[in-house]
Amino acid sequence: MTNLILIAVISIGAIAVVLAAILYVASKKFAVYEDPRNAQVSEVLPQANCGGCGYPGCSGFADACVKADSLDGMNCPVGGAEVMSKIASILGMDAGAADPKVAVVRCNGTCANRPRINQYDGAQSCAIAASLYGGETACSYGCLGCGDCVTVCQFDAIHINPETGIPEVDEAKCTACNSCVEACPKNIIELRPVGKRSRRVYVSCVNKDKGPVARKACDVSCIGCGICAKTCPFEAITVKDRLAYIDPHKCKSCRKCVEVCPQGSIIEVNFPPRKPKVKEGEAETAKKVVDKTSKVTETAKPVIKNVKPEVDQPTSKSNEN
Structure with a gap:
């Protein structure tokens, strides 16, 4: 009995040694080198x-x-x-230069701009809502407002504004991780360069419907009129599928497109307030006043030059007598 136990122990030990040797050889032969x-x-x-x-x-x-x-x-x-x-x-390399970016919500279809025509009572998920129908408004391209972008953001950089129903990005917290871009089923969130002094100009609309249909669905929708593209001196704006788009790499932030957009679809961010424009009638009146003032000044100049300073005349002896 003792011999049988001893034989079994030796056999198991020998098998273990053989298997260990095989594993060692295999680990060396099939080892994957990892750079430290x-x-x-x-x-x-x-x-x-x-x-x-x-x-x-x-x-x-x-x-x-x-x-x-x-x-x-x-x-x-x-x-x-x-x-x-x-x-x-x-x-031991040179760091590649990369322009900092920030997430931009390209939809301005607030409750005031985009009236609701039905009510959604399903699961509060943009992905689910988008798979079922176009949304609570007549614009099937706009934000659904369920907040999938808020859920996936790890940096607490995006929140739904309760008054507008549109997500807003906190530029200070946004890291441009792209999570919200991938989570949005409507593709209304885009990563754009932060820009000089954090100033940006972009079209806040993704509606590709025809002009009358888009305008009826949302008061600030892009109608693809192309006025902005014709106005831009840098060829930074293109119109495709009845939708304008501003190339951030070509845009020089002149904001001329913002002024001519009839729908107010183009947004300017972090720019100083514009100086109030003078109306044509007021400008002409101001010009007349300036002209009249300059004429009076020119007329007064020779008069002032001709005035001689008073000089005390010497008193004659006869008068003294």
């Missing part, structure tokens, strides 16, 4: 795993950075330039 810089890059990343960089999480972005020959086009929207500088230092 991956861990170093991952440490400096914010670990938000938002996917805004275009890769599946921070680990995927770290691996892509290590394997890349250049960091041009690589950007961590959450960490920004500071994080990219650290990554460049680790990898």
Whole structure:
């Protein structure tokens, strides 16, 4: 009996040694080399795993950075330039320049601008509502207001305004992670460059219906008239499918398109208030006053020159006597 137990123990031990040797050889032969810089890059990343960089999480972005020959086009929207500088230092590369971006809601169909024609009582999800019908208003392109963008935002940067029913983005908190863009089933949220001094001009509408139909559905909808495109001196505006779009890379923020838009569909953000324009009648009156004042001044000048200063005349002796 003792011999049988001893044989069993030895047999099991021998099998374990053989299997361990096989596993060791297999681990060495099929080992996948991982660059130690991956861990170093991952440490400096914010670990938000938002996917805004275009890769599946921070680990995927770290691996892509290590394997890349250049960091041009690589950007961590959450960490920004500071994080990219650290990554460049680790990898011995130059940090690629990337314009900061911010999420922009391209719909101004507020409760006042876009009247409701029905009521939705289903699940409060834009994705579900969009799969069922066009929405509570006559505009089938506009915001549904259920707040899927708010739910997916990890940075508390977007909220639904209870008065307008439209989501609003907090520029200070937005990291341009792209989560809200992907969550919106109507594709009304777009990432645009922040712009100089945080100033931006964009068309706040995505309605592609014909002009009369779009105007009837929303008071501030784009009707595709093309006046803005004809006015823009930089060819930054194009009209496609009866909808105007402003290229942020060509736009110089002259705001001429804002002035000529008959629907008020073009939005200007963070610009100083415009100076009040003088009406034509008031301008002519002011010009006449200026002209009259200048004439009076010109007439008075020679008179002033001809006036001689009074000089005390010497008193004659005869008069003294």
